[in-house]
Amino acid sequence: MSRVRAPAVPRSAGHWLTLVLLALGAALLLAGLAVGSTGVESLRPLWSGEGAQAAMARQIVWDIRLPRTLGAWAAGALLGLAGAVAQGLFRNPLADPYLLGSASGASLGVAAVLALMGGAGGMLGASTSVAVVSVYSGHWLVRLGLTGAAFVGAVAAVLLTLALARGVQHTLRLLLAGVVVGVVLGACTSLILLLSPDSLQAMQGFLLGSTGFVGWTSCLLMLAVWLPSLAAAWALSRTLDALALGESTALSLGLRLAPLRAALVAVLALATGTAVAQTGLIAFVGLAAPHLVRAAVHVTHGRLMWLASLMGAALLAGADLLARGLLAPQELPVGVLTAVLGGGYLLWLMHRRTGAGGVL
Template sequence: MSETVALHAQAGPRRCAVARWLAPGLALLGAVLVLLGLGVGSTGLESLWPLLRGAARGSAEGAMAWQIVWDIRLPRTLGAWAAGALLGLAGAVAQGLFRNPLADPYLLGSASGASLGVAAALALMGGAGGMLGASGTAAVVSVYSGHWLVRLGLTGAAFVGAVAAVLLTLVLARGVQHTLRLLLAGVVVGVVLGACTSLILLLSPDSLQAMQGFLLGSTGFVGWTSCLLLLAVWLPCLGAAWGLSRSLDALALGEATAHSLGLPLAPLRAALVAVLALATGTAVAQTGLIAFVGLAAPHLVRAVVSVPHGRLMLLASLMGGALLAGADLLARGLLAPQELPVGVLTAVLGGGYLLWLMHRRTAPGGLL
């Protein structure tokens, strides 16, 4: 018994040290992944040689290298990190709000709403704009004069659909007073809107190929505008989640305990749902449906260290950014010059990790 107590006493300081260095470590990992992203693509490191040799930006060789690195690879990698950070943050908020470690950012129907919005927009455009390409590279194709208009329409439709689905969930749940009712309403909205999406695609088969790109997820569309938008939404969402973290700590003890502490549960839930909807809707609108990042990021943090919700929000966000940035590098580099859908890669890796975690916890001597 004395040896067990001594081991626990030694584990305490070690966990504190890990918690102290985990955030800087994840931030450094994200920076390294962004730098690596400058050299990963269909042309590999060859695009960097002119810049490393000091080729003038005004020369043909230097201009091409600068365009590939600055206008394509850098915003894409930064955007992938920012989208992953939003999904990781949304996953931590969802798991704290519903007090369920299996909750993910799409639980309130935002994914189904975004899919319905994109499917409706593609059907209205006759399937002319979409994500095409046998190599997996995202491209916008349109019969209209400005392809950026198609991209803006699809992005706006995805965001509006995601937010509208969350609002519909709130209406069906009659507000945010009951967490279980909110959860069930989200499941119902997700199923119904998913069926509506399938019906639209059945009636508009020309949209199927374009819709597949959105459902599989892609960071190929992310440019500087999308990247800055993702970062601009991430900062206030992280600040709001940090400010509400103590309420989540109290809510983890039970609704009765949180109510006895004098917390206004309804306004707090409404604020958390708003953060969840904004973070998820923004990420989905820019990158499509990317699975398991929001679910796995908080689990990975908890596997390393146990922290209150305030630090969990930050760590899960940084972890989500590193996960999606790393998955994007693998998607671009594994079969280069071809490209894998990043959503497929995150689903395989994230699902495999969660299955391993379940196996470890249910094995003899495990946690369950």
């Protein structure tokens, strides 16, 4: 098999952006410890010695704010990575992590479990995420069931898309199958909610997206999935470099596109399903992160995976801080905030490119 040689890019390309994004991530992590419904003043008892207030402040920081901020960073990293894989795989700058129907599958899984619970989750506020259902029952199995249902639904939707597309040989057929699966599963979700209206309020929390109840278990799970997914995407990045030159060129280089595409779809499904299962549906992070990286530096897909992942992490961590602080002590659903900010950025980008005579 011929070796795929990536386009010549300076070795220093992206190094400065990596340092900037890592520094930004560290700054957001520190800021996340101070932002919340009680503000910075909740940290003062930490330096005042022992006592009930100091113990409560430690609990707020170490059991709530720190895992939440790390969880937002990890979920954003997964979505940024999935977005870069999707855009490279489909050779479409408008591709996002939910393109293969994973979002609709996850929503259907959560809606089905909520309906089986008899709408018990509907007692929760609309600003909560799927994870907060555990507050209602006081049992970790409820949360595990909803999280598992979201993940299984996302993966099952991708498998259904692959079945309808008859594999991964044809990118266009795979894309169309994903759109069809998303529409059909979305209709099934709406039907379930229509038959079980008590589940609607809890379901809104999942659809709007939230990092408010991400704990240490969810945080560590997302980080554990992110590292091997990033390594696999980097190992497969030369395939995306070859596909960028055209499918016929990639075939002429001796690449076995079918198994390589299948591996990329697996990375896409795993990263997306894990993030969605823990935080609900968060829009535009996976779509905007690769665009922001390309606007800053010109890199091959191998470096793009890493940089888009860091960019997505910074975007979601920053959006989470805004969601906590803008209307404190009230909290905005972070998915709504990312949709507004990400959609505004992409509209501006389309306007600028159109005015310059280019395309997105």
